Amino acid sequence: MQVVKTISELRSARRNLPAAVGMVPTMGFLHAGHLSLVRAARRDCASVIVSIFVNPTQFAPHEDLDAYPRNTARDLELLAAEGAHLIWIPDAEEMYPENFQTWVEVVEVTRPLEGLYRPIHFRGVTTVVAKLFNAATPHQAYFGQKDAQQAAVIQQMVRDLNFGVEIKVCPTVREPDGLAFSSRNAYLDPEERRAAAILFKALSNAQIAFNKGERSADLLREIMKTALNSEPLANPQYVSCSNPDTLLELTGQINGCALLTMAVFFGKTRLIDNMILEA
Amino acid sequence: MQVVKTISELRSARRNLPAAVGMVPTMGFLHAGHLSLVRAARRDCASVIVSIFVNPTQFAPHEDLDAYPRNTARDLELLAAEGAHLIWIPDAEEMYPENFQTWVEVVEVTRPLEGLYRPIHFRGVTTVVAKLFNAATPHQAYFGQKDAQQAAVIQQMVRDLNFGVEIKVCPTVREPDGLAFSSRNAYLDPEERRAAAILFKALSNAQIAFNKGERSADLLREIMKTALNSEPLANPQYVSCSNPDTLLELTGQINGCALLTMAVFFGKTRLIDNMILEA
Numbered sequence: 001m002q003v004v005k006t007i008s009e010l011r012s013a014r015r016n017l018p019a020a021v022g023m024v025p026t027m028g029f030l031h032a033g034h035l036s037l038v039r040a041a042r043r044d045c046a047s048v049i050v051s052i053f054v055n056p057t058q059f060a061p062h063e064d065l066d067a068y069p070r071n072t073a074r075d076l077e078l079l080a081a082e083g084a085h086l087i088w089i090p091d092a093e094e095m096y097p098e099n100f101q102t103w104v105e106v107v108e109v110t111r112p113l114e115g116l117y118r119p120i121h122f123r124g125v126t127t128v129v130a131k132l133f134n135a136a137t138p139h140q141a142y143f144g145q146k147d148a149q150q151a152a153v154i155q156q157m158v159r160d161l162n163f164g165v166e167i168k169v170c171p172t173v174r175e176p177d178g179l180a181f182s183s184r185n186a187y188l189d190p191e192e193r194r195a196a197a198i199l200f201k202a203l204s205n206a207q208i209a210f211n212k213g214e215r216s217a218d219l220l221r222e223i224m225k226t227a228l229n230s231e232p233l234a235n236p237q238y239v240s241c242s243n244p245d246t247l248l249e250l251t252g253q254i255n256g257c258a259l260l261t262m263a264v265f266f267g268k269t270r271l272i273d274n275m276i277l278e279a
Numbered sequence: 280m281q282v283v284k285t286i287s288e289l290r291s292a293r294r295n296l297p298a299a300v301g302m303v304p305t306m307g308f309l310h311a312g313h314l315s316l317v318r319a320a321r322r323d324c325a326s327v328i329v330s331i332f333v334n335p336t337q338f339a340p341h342e343d344l345d346a347y348p349r350n351t352a353r354d355l356e357l358l359a360a361e362g363a364h365l366i367w368i369p370d371a372e373e374m375y376p377e378n379f380q381t382w383v384e385v386v387e388v389t390r391p392l393e394g395l396y397r398p399i400h401f402r403g404v405t406t407v408v409a410k411l412f413n414a415a416t417p418h419q420a421y422f423g424q425k426d427a428q429q430a431a432v433i434q435q436m437v438r439d440l441n442f443g444v445e446i447k448v449c450p451t452v453r454e455p456d457g458l459a460f461s462s463r464n465a466y467l468d469p470e471e472r473r474a475a476a477i478l479f480k481a482l483s484n485a486q487i488a489f490n491k492g493e494r495s496a497d498l499l500r501e502i503m504k505t506a507l508n509s510e511p512l513a514n515p516q517y518v519s520c521s522n523p524d525t526l527l528e529l530t531g532q533i534n535g536c537a538l539l540t541m542a543v544f545f546g547k548t549r550l551i552d553n554m555i556l557e558a
Contacts, residue, residue, distance in 0.1 A: 007441060101386040102405075102439035108380045126381075127440075134441040160381035161406075162286060162413040 001080050003087045007135050010088045014136060017047035017085060023138030023165075025129060028052040029069040030078050033173040033181035037142040038082045040170050049136050050079055051088045053095065058124030069186045088136065095131060104130045106153050106160070112247045113240055113261055114149050114272070125150055126157050133165050141165050146172040146180050148261060148274040149247055172273075174200065180273050192266040195233035202227035203260050203275040206241075210258075210277045217241040217250035220260065220277075228264060235265040244276060254279075280359045282366045286414050289367045293415060296326035296364060302417035302444075304408060307331040308348040309357050312452040312460040316421040317361045319449050328415050329358055330367045332374065337403030348465045367415065374410060383409045385435050391526045392519055392540055393428050393551070404429055405436050412444050420444050425451040425459050427540060427553040428526060451552075453479065459552050471545040474512035481506035482539050482554040485520075489537070489556045496520040496529035499539065499556075507543060514544040523555060533558075 004010050014021070022041030026034050041048040052075055059065035072089065079087055103123055110122035133141065143151045151169045158167055172180045178200025179185065179193075188196055202224040209223055220241045228236045241250050244259040254277070261274040283289050293300070301320030305313050320327040331354055338344035351368065358366055382402055389401035412420065422430045430448045437446055451459045457479025458464065458472075467475055481503040488502055499520045507515045520529050523538040533556070540553040 011443070099387075100439050101388065102436050103384050103386070104381065104409075104440070105384065106381045108378075130383075131439075131441045134443060137443065157381050160379050160410075161383070162410045164290070164413060164416065 001084055001087060003076065003089065005089055005091065006094060007090065010135055013086050020045045020139040021047045021049060023049045023051070023136050023141045025051045025132050025141065027054045027068065027183065028075050029071055029183040029186065030075045031181040031183060033144050033146060035078060035082055036173050037144060037170050038079065038084055040168060041140065041142050042083055045140060047086065048084045049086045049088060049138060050084045051132055051136065053090050053128070055124055055128040056092055057096065057127060058121050060118060060120055069183055095128070103127050104157060106156050109152050109156050109247055112242065112249065113238065117237060117263065122153050126153060129154055130157065133163055138165055140168055142168045142170055144172060145169050146182065148259060152247060178204070182271060184269055184271060187269040188266055192233055192269065195231050196266055196271060198228055198231040198234050199262060199264055199271060199273040202262065203273060206260050207275055207277060215254045217252065217254055217258065224260065224262060233266050237263040237265060237270065280363055280366060282355065282368065284368055284370065285373060286369065289414055292365050299324045299418040300326045300328060302328045302330065302411070302415050302420045304330045304411050304420065306333045306347065306462065307354050308350055308462040308465065309354045310460040310462060312423050312425060314357060314361055315452050316423060316449050317358065317363055319447060320419065320421050321362055324419060326365070327363045328365045328367060328417060329363045330411055330415070332369050332407070334403055334407040335371055336375065336406060337400050339397060339399055348462055374407070382406050383436060385432050388431050388435050388526055391521065391528065392517065396516060396542065401432050405432060408433055409436070412442055417444055419447055421447045421449055423451060424448050425461065427538060431526060457483070461550060463548055463550060466548040467545055471512055471548065474510050475545055475550060477507055477510040477513050478541060478543055478550060478552040481541065482552060485539055486554055486556060494532045496531065496533055496537065503539065503541060512545050516542040516544060516549065
């Protein structure tokens with residue numbers, strides 16, 4: 001396993017990697033969700049690149065950029081154990097040099113859900129992912145379904161800008177109580193951690209109702225809200241039942257699939273989760 | 280010489296091209312300026328891709344998209360004679376399918392000069408060039424100095440987004456009377472065509488003064504305006520003496536290099552030209 005820092009080191013190392021090359025872009029502090037992406041890339045590809053970069057441009061000034069958990073030594077141990085081939089840990093100074101002034105923006109699918117509450121977030125995500133793809137030129141790139149809107153936004157960007165990268169979206173990995181793995185779970189105190197299982201419970205309650213035939217988008221949202229409201233430590237920011245392609249809120253009866261998503265605060269910690277309802 | 284239309288045909292043909300691959304993005308109706316870019320690419324690269332695409336997103340509604348001159352049969356003859364290897368002529372429907380919603384925007388260097396008068400122009404240019412680069416994955420791409428701001432904008436985009444493409448900017452090619460070759464010269468009637476030589480005359484007058492030691496940006500602008508005002512058919516939109524890197528207007532004494540640029544109407548036809556003053 002080779003570890004590189006600069007873009008020019010990355011390009012040199014990339015040239016020696018056998019095809020196909022899979023890439024797993026991460027912000028580090030790796031958990032079982034990330035490792036499942038590395039495993040999927042290992043299964044599909046001859047070579048696996050993992051990038052570790054806490055991307056400043058996807059955080060608003062009031063968000064948790066400085067607090068974002070980091071543990072590169074542990075990340076490298078985990079990645080070596082998974083058999084990743086090339087680890088790229090760029091500096092913010094090289095990714096965003098003085099005079100940086102170019103942005104990639106996906107317009108429509110970034111607007112609802114996370115976009116309403118994090119207005120500059122996806123512009124930062126698409127810009128850095130375009131940079132990662134251009135620098136590493138992978139054949140395939142792996143993202144988690146946990147960040148459902150991010151996956152949709154990146155797929156839209158890849159289609160619209162003709163990136164030669166196939167996007168693979170892998171299932172959310174969950175703790176035994178259903179909490180989706182997230183680096184931000186590290187912020188939770190023990191009481192909040194226990195309470196955070198309510199996200200999966202709320203999604204599951206709505207899924208059970210859907211599987212029993214419930215098709216009212218309003219009612220499915222109500223089921224999720226009721227579950228979240230049963231947990232005193234949970235402070236929901238939004239609860240959504242949307243079209244999985246456009247991410248626009250569904251009204252009336254669901255005709256086909258739907259995407260359930262939510263953002264919930266536990267103290268200062270903001271968690272998101274989602275579930276796809278398949279007709 | 281192979282001619283392809285769809286992105287998937289392009290990708291297949293691209294795979295069989297020997298490296299290095301040079302690309303010349305054009306809007307067709309080729310002239311000696313374009314052909315000098317093809318010749319430069321032939322000199323540097325084993326394979327040369329030329330794209331012909333009148334990109335709708337870089338034209339404002341009131342601009343000349345529909346009138347823009349086209350002659351694909353003649354373009355293909357000229358390109359065959361120059362030894363280009365692969366010609367890509369995409370459809371607007373494939374480049375901008377329904378639901379297209381992603382834009383590449385360079386912020387600062389797009390603002391002055393052309394950006395003031397054509398506010399959506401460079402967003403269209405950078406978006407389509409990003410698409411062309413991603414689809415064709417050239418090692419080198421060739422642009423004309425005639426579109427000085429476009430060249431600066433594309434170089435900024437390539438740096439900021441880490442495209443693995445080296446940008447080559449080739450000298451402006453001129454008619455015997457100094458008029459820069461441009462597809463839009465085809466709009467000029469014989470009187471306007473004769474009058475249009477005033478752009479080069481105005482630039483040359485300023486350059487002569489600079490070479491004699493004149494360093495006042497105001498005075499160099501005045502020299503250009505005086506020349507343009509001597510031609511009754513010329514209707515200047517802007518006349519600029521700017522920093523060649525930032526394209527911001529220079530004031531006071533010039534310290535180093537400068538970029539002279541202008542946009543001038545002849546009837547409805549808008550021509551641009553420029554010259555770099557080297558200290």
